[in-house]
Amino acid sequence: AQSVSQHNHHVILSEAASLELGCNYSYGGTVNLFWYVQYPGQHLQLLLKYFSGDPLVKGIKGFEAEFIKSKFSFNLRKPSVQWSDTAEYFCAVNAFGNEKLTFGTGTRLTIIP
């Protein structure tokens, strides 16, 4: 069975700081990887995804993530955060050919102006 770990539960940063949120998964086969964001009071929105090819993927709002297969990781990064990035961030994985998404526990990001 697949599982996802997000070790940072709550991250507080000042505007313009760089961000890296960790995500590790456990599954022996081919996976699709996702980062979703949930802004306060809003629904889950897809930030970026990795299916195959270039392991460095770029998403919306200046976010990117790197898939490192040897480390089973898919960390989310942003070079300079803004106050509007305050939200909950969820890493998710599904096994190739399987629809079920398995989510991590989420990381709450608070940006201080």
Added chain:
Amino acid sequence: EPEVTQTPSHQVTQMGQEVILRCVPISNHLYFYWYRQILGQKVEFLVSFYNNEISEKSEIFDDQFSVERPDGSNFTLKIRSTKLEDSAMYFCASSGGLAGVPEQFFGPGTRLTVL
């Protein structure tokens, strides 16, 4: 931009009552899902539905739960006899349009409160 919609946004019910949560997936999508998120916990998969039948379900999705696509546009989740522990945010999602898009698009959720 097409989106998944859910109604109601908040449902309050008494323990033991039946509830039906409704979702309208994106129109050309073929796969439909329900997830739930208990307050402070992770988003958990409940069930996936394709070609008018359940394709996968989790251990949470017991006999108290059922799903239906009654009319080709709505996708419903029924909880037959609600329990206190069913209180959660329930998210509907859809994927798999004609281009075979595998990512799932989520609705805004229905907050279910069981008293």
